[in-house]
Amino acid sequence: MKITKSQLQQVIREAIEEEMSSFNMAEDVIELLGSKYNIKEEDVPTMLMAMAQSLEDKPESPASPDMEEYESDYRDPPREPLKMGKGRRGPLSGAEMDKLARDI
Numbered sequence: 001m002k003i004t005k006s007q008l009q010q011v012i013r014e015a016i017e018e019e020m021s022s023f024n025m026a027e028d029v030i031e032l033l034g035s036k037y038n039i040k041e042e043d044v045p046t047m048l049m050a051m052a053q054s055l056e057d058k059p060e061s062p063a064s065p066d067m068e069e070y071e072s073d074y075r076d077p078p079r080e081p082l083k084m085g086k087g088r089r090g091p092l093s094g095a096e097m098d099k100l101a102r103d104i
Helices: 005-037 041-057 065-074 094-103
Strands: none
Touching (some): 005 041
């Protein structure tokens, strides 16, 4: 597969833009830590490594009772099972599915 010069330039441009955007995000984090938490720029890497280590050391906490209550709030209420005719066995046909969909 041959790559043209313009295609190569485009790939390089995209890679540089991606790297620069992550660099800009890092600058934003450093600025935030400095302004809100009074952390010096040279101390940021050490502080971030300590934070990452503390997060890795913590076991996953079980779901809180509040969260379980919230989860049950958004679930659909139970419905009665679909009734099938006498002697009916097996899956519904396409026409029967369409009829059920219209009735709902």
